[in-house]
Amino acid sequence: MVLFVLALRHLGTARTGAYFSTAPFLGTLLALWLFDEAVTLPFVAAAALMAIGLYLHLAERHEHDHAHEPLAHAHRHSHDAHHQHDHAADDPPGEPHSHHHQHRPLVHRHPHYPDLHHRHGHIGHR
Structure with missing residues (x-):
């Protein structure tokens, strides 16, 4: 749950949902292997569509002036292009x-x- 909340914050809702929705497919793959079950055509089709969607998310490049x-x-932050600010005397040392x-x-x-x-x-x- 902690990883899910962190992903929501850093990746956004759509990406987090897409990445975490692969969990049932990974669990099914593990179950197919562990219990020596037959792979069905609907599972293969759904897994292929999931893989295509995941690839599209991972391959996306979003860059422009903003x-x-x-x-x-x-x-929590480190001093990068977005975090150029002065520190007060009581601000914590070190990064992040x-x-x-x-x-x-x-x-x-x-x-x-x-x-x-x-x-x-x-x-x-x-």
């Missing part, structure tokens, strides 16, 4: 760390998924 609005919050901080407006380009830091409208895609 703007991050100012945002104040606290979460967690404390309340302000994200300044930022426009840049990098591959990303819709997550906590990438909620923005789309003007153009590449």
Whole structure:
């Protein structure tokens, strides 16, 4: 459950749902092997469609110029392009760390998924 919640936060709802929905197929594969059951055509068809969907998610490249609005919050982070801020004397040392901080407006380009830091409208895609 912890991994599912973390995936929701970092991958987004659609990706998390797609990745975690493969669990029944993996469990079925294990059961087929353990109990020496016959593989049926519906299972093969469903597994093939699931594999295609999973491949499409993994192969997707989403990169374009995008703007991050100012945002104040606290979460675990390292100082990357999104986390350029000053520290107060009582902020925890080392990285990654967690404390309340302000994200300044930022426009840049990098591959990303819709997550906590990438909620923005789309003007153009590449």
